[in-house]
Amino acid sequence: MSPQVLGKPLFLSPKLATGIGEAGVLGGLMQSRYAQVGRPQWVEFRKVQQQVQLVAVNSAYTAARGTPQAKAVQAAFSPSLLAAVPLASAPDAKTGAVLIDASALWLSDVLGLALHLQRNYRQSYGFDPRQSSISQTRSSEQAAVFEVTQHFATASIAVPTPGAPPGTPVSTVPAAVPDPRSLFVQVHYTLTPLPEQPMPRRKADQRVGYFTSTVADFTDDLARTPRQQFINRWRLEKKDPSAPLSEPVQPIVFWLDPTLPDAYRATITEGVLAWNQAFEAIGFHNAIEVRTPPTDTPFDTLQTGHASIRWMTNAQPAFGAIGPSHVDPRSGEILDAHIALESLSSRAVRAVRSQYLSSSSLPLNGAADATPTVTHAHPADDFCMHAYTAAEQLTLGLDMLAAQGALDPDSPEVRAFVLAYLKDTTMHEVGHTLGLRHNFRASRWRSAAELDDPVLTRAHGNSASVMDYAPMNLPAPGKSIEQGGAPFQTTLGPYDFWAIAYGYSALPAEAPQAEQALLAIAERSAAPQEAEALAYGTDEDNLLGVDPQALTFDLGRDPVAFADRRIAIVQDLFQRLDRRVPAPRDDANLPRRAVGHGLRELARVGQVLMRQVGGVVTRRDAPGSRRDAIDPLPAAVQREALGRLIDHYLAPQALRLPPGLQRRLAPDFMALQDAVSLGRLDASVAELQLSLQRGVLAPLMSEGLAERLLDNRDKTSDREPRPLLPQEVHARLMAAIWRASPLAQAGSDAQAAERLRNLQREHVTRLAAMWLRPTSNRADVRALVWQQAQQLQRWLSSASSRATDATTKAHLKACLETLQSALRASVVRGGG
Incomplete structure (x- = not known):
């Protein structure tokens, strides 16, 4: 190693040359600067007594060189040691160069892949230096490259614990390697000089x-x-x-x-x-x-x-x-x-x-x-x-x-x-x-x-x-x-x-x-x-979940028009699936997968509509743009989106798959033989519909939405004569789920009646949970929950006494008991 290299700013760029085809260990993948370990680094070689250290420079904290502040920064923030190797020779008399054993620098788990494998599979993988090697090195004035074949192994394979409670993390194994106890990954390290003159x-x-x-x-x-x-x-x-x-x-x-x-x-x-x-x-x-x-x-x-x-x-x-x-x-x-x-x-x-x-x-x-x-x-x-x-x-x-x-x-x-x-x-x-x-x-x-x-x-x-x-x-x-x-x-x-x-x-x-x-x-x-x-x-605007304009999978200026077309496309897809006469050479799994994709699209469209209710446009303008940085959507737009959600997702007829089509929703039996968890063979339309409805009902009933609607009222009091308030949202939900739908009596549509009962059970369970475990301390939100619970309790008491169908009567009494038990119980405060 030349003395000129010591203390010179270098850039260490790690990449995976080969991987295992899964779990993020993918051949050709560039390592991230945001990774917990193994990120690209500004590094330096430093000679400390009789060893050479490869040190990652702490570039996140700085001050002008030669100033007292620079000394303070140096005292406050530490670099990191990536590797160290003892000197293998005395300095050359003419050049001052020293010999080091490069294998000691690179034959270690610099990227932290062992920890990554442990977390992904819950197996005791460890780096095996004895079966690892530097497969190739080359250098030029522009770069020094080290290709390292790393071996990771575990002596035993953990298996899931029988009878473990639901939700317990399960040990798995890599499916794309011949023997899960052993795998190889080739890591590609490039060391290049950083530009002498940093770019402006x-x-x-x-x-x-x-x-x-x-x-x-x-x-x-x-x-x-x-x-x-x-x-x-x-x-x-x-x-x-x-x-x-x-x-x-x-x-x-x-x-x-x-x-x-x-x-x-x-x-x-x-x-x-x-x-x-x-x-x-x-x-x-x-x-x-x-x-x-x-x-x-x-x-x-x-x-x-x-x-x-x-x-x-x-x-x-x-x-x-x-x-x-x-x-x-x-x-x-x-x-x-x-x-x-x-x-x-x-x-x-x-x-x-x-x-x-x-x-x-x-x-x-x-x-x-x-x-x-x-x-x-x-x-x-x-x-x-x-x-x-x-x-x-x-x-x-x-x-x-x-x-x-x-x-x-x-x-x-x-x-x-x-x-x-x-x-x-x-x-x-x-x-x-x-x-x-x-x-x-x-x-x-x-x-x-x-x-x-x-x-x-x-x-x-x-x-x-x-x-x-x-x-x-x-x-x-x-x-x-x-x-x-x-x-x-x-x-x-x-x-x-x-x-x-x-x-x-x-x-x-x-x-x-x-x-x-x-x-x-x-x-x-x-x-x-x-x-x-x-x-x-961008991503954080979308993930905050309130801006109706910064979100994924929407298209066009009018989100309701987009939703109307997308829903019509999915409904047409289901109709075509039902009408189509299967041919002997067809893929038997096609209807099930196509229905699955249609349902996922309905879920995405539901989220686009949901973002409009209580939506707040957030603009990244600088001061002086004369546009509001925080701008609630007009109430009319919110009401239109709410209406579509109720009509297309909460109505009993929202998802209608004909019986003949349901009988053709076969699973992929060849895939089942390799599956770790088989799940269920048939597809339950009732469960699928309830899953879609939960995705809509949960945010509409949330106390967070209620708080935002009240805040939006305050923000628009000078321009919005009739803002959308949480009382209106809950009243429309109550009407759609309970009062506007006829009680399922004998002789009515049994399928629609069952779907309605599923939705009603979901609604009453959520309302009871909101009363028992509140997440808001706002007085008007708590009063709204109490008011809705009291109104529904009175309605259930009256409806259960009038019901003649046995199933309907039992359902209504069970819902009434759930709500009454919640109202009698002690409240568990979840708010701050």
């Missing part, structure tokens, strides 16, 4: 969605906060700064990994290069390039600096596609990025499209019954579900073309459909690798009429951004897909152009002018003519 930082702005790097800079004691956030972006500079359009000094290059199938390379290339339109708009010609690695010389697409796109074959769908990156923590400069596309998602899309086009078959997504298995600490960066959910959306495709008979999955129509999906996915993931976060507000850009315009949507897109999770744009029942708008987003939207302008536009050299130029770009978000197109809301 660019300030993050809440109005524009970029991943950020954050430091606490204690240099200025008068600053309001030491916390500084700057965006992550590639270093992009013009060769000719004075030219209106110039090639970059160094383009952003994406390498097509040899794992990519030949059939998809051209479309993936199109998806990558589509972003050049946004860069050309700010003066860069050919800012992004796509290259194929040479075949006559070794080329490592995992090496830092070689941004790549690869194909992954995992045992189960884990994410569909993912686009993480590694950045210089000092400046936010993106140093490396790797996009991974899963083969199972594309395979499912091709199968679905062949049935979508056929009038003798029905939609099916073969992979969609599996749930994603990868979890990450930072969902916005590491856990992108765009490709997976886009593939599942295809299961709602209806046989809209007049062609008879099944279509060949390799037909031109099928191929074009698959490639459109793949381009959409590629553009989304490339956006992540350019630094962009999700924008879940972009899907509201178009009106319903615009979404049906095939010319408009194919030329300019369905959404204001490719960074949204927009559902597939499906036409209304009775129209073919060719008559409707573009199914996928295959072009950049206006938000994408604007976001790239913020992150990559050349700025004046002087700091005040540069800040003003950047501010001018950001302020466009509130301009009246651009506000709709540049609106931004």
Whole structure:
């Protein structure tokens, strides 16, 4: 080791070269900077007496070098030791270089994979250094690469405890390895020098969605906060700064990994290069390039600096596609990025499209019954579900073309459909690798009429951004897909152009002018003519669960119109399933899977409608925009959404699957023989409907919604003469569930009567729980719960005395006893 290396800032980039195809241990996966262990690091080699240490520098806390504050920071915050090795020789007399045993540095579980395996499988996996080895090393002026084959093993396999209570964590084993007691993972480490001159930082702005790097800079004691956030972006500079359009000094290059199938390379290339339109708009010609690695010389697409796109074959769908990156923590400069596309998602899309086009078959997504298995600490960066959910959306495709008979999955129509999906996915993931976060507000850009315009949507897109999770744009029942708008987003939207302008536009050299130029770009978000197109809301906006505009799987400006069409599409799907005469060569599992996908779509639509009730629009505007930062939805919009929820989800006829169709909902018997838990063979429509209704009833009855409705009343008292209040919500629920529905007497619709009783039992149980275990201390909320309980108690007492059907009478008396017992019991306070 040369003395020049000691103390030099280096970047350690870990990746998994090979994995086990499940549990997030996936070959080709770039390790996350948000992971608990094994993240990319700014590191240094330090000589301490007779050993060399590999130390991770604490880059999160800083102060100007040479200042007293820098000494205080050094005293306050510790670095971390990643590995240490004793010197194997004295320093060379001429060069001062020393020998070390590199195997001692790298033959350890730096990534913490043993702990990850233990947590996922609840088995005693441990790192086995004796059967681990450094399989390859190579170095150049740009990088030093170490490929380490790591062995993990356990001497015994834990099995589930017989008779364990429900909910007890269960031990499992990896299904994709020959012997679960032993597995190998190859870890790829790259050490590269960090740039001698860090890239100039660019300030993050809440109005524009970029991943950020954050430091606490204690240099200025008068600053309001030491916390500084700057965006992550590639270093992009013009060769000719004075030219209106110039090639970059160094383009952003994406390498097509040899794992990519030949059939998809051209479309993936199109998806990558589509972003050049946004860069050309700010003066860069050919800012992004796509290259194929040479075949006559070794080329490592995992090496830092070689941004790549690869194909992954995992045992189960884990994410569909993912686009993480590694950045210089000092400046936010993106140093490396790797996009991974899963083969199972594309395979499912091709199968679905062949049935979508056929009038003798029905939609099916073969992979969609599996749930994603990868979890990450930072969902916005590491856990992108765009490709997976886009593939599942295809299961709602209806046989809209007049062609008879099944279509060949390799037909031109099928191929074009698959490639459109793949381009959409590629553009989304490339956006992540350019630094962009999700924008879940972009899907509201178009009106319903615009979404049906095939010319408009194919030329300019369905959404204001490719960074949204927009559902597939499906036409209304009775129209073919060719008559409707573009199914996928295959072009950049206006938000994408604007976001790239913020992150990559050349700025004046002087700091005040540069800040003003950047501010001018950001302020466009509130301009009246651009506000709709540049609106931004991301993962945390969606996860907070109150903003009706920043959410996933909605499409169009009118959420109720979107819900009406989506529900009609699912109902039409069920009708087609019932009418279709099965053929001998059909897939017997197709009806069950198609019904499952339709039900999941109904659940998603229910959440879109639910977000409107009590919805509060949160705007990321800067002061002076003249728009309210917190803006409750108009009461009329909320009432319309509430009406749809009651009509489509809480009515007894909400989910009607004909008996003949129910008898065709066969399970996949070949899959059952490999299943750890068999579940049940048949599908219970009553349970399915109740599950949908619980997803709607729980938030509508929640005390949190009641509090928000009361707060919204206060916020809009100067403009809303008749706000939606919790009393109205509960009264409409009471009428829909109890009073407006006839008592199930003998001779009435037995199926509808049973579904109604299930919903009534759910309602009374929740009302009793709200009284016994309150989560709100608001007086009006507690009074509302008491009032509803008293009213229902009186109604149940009267109705049970009038009921003549034995089942109905028993049901009503049981509900009455549940409510009376709750009202007599002591209240358990759950609030603060």
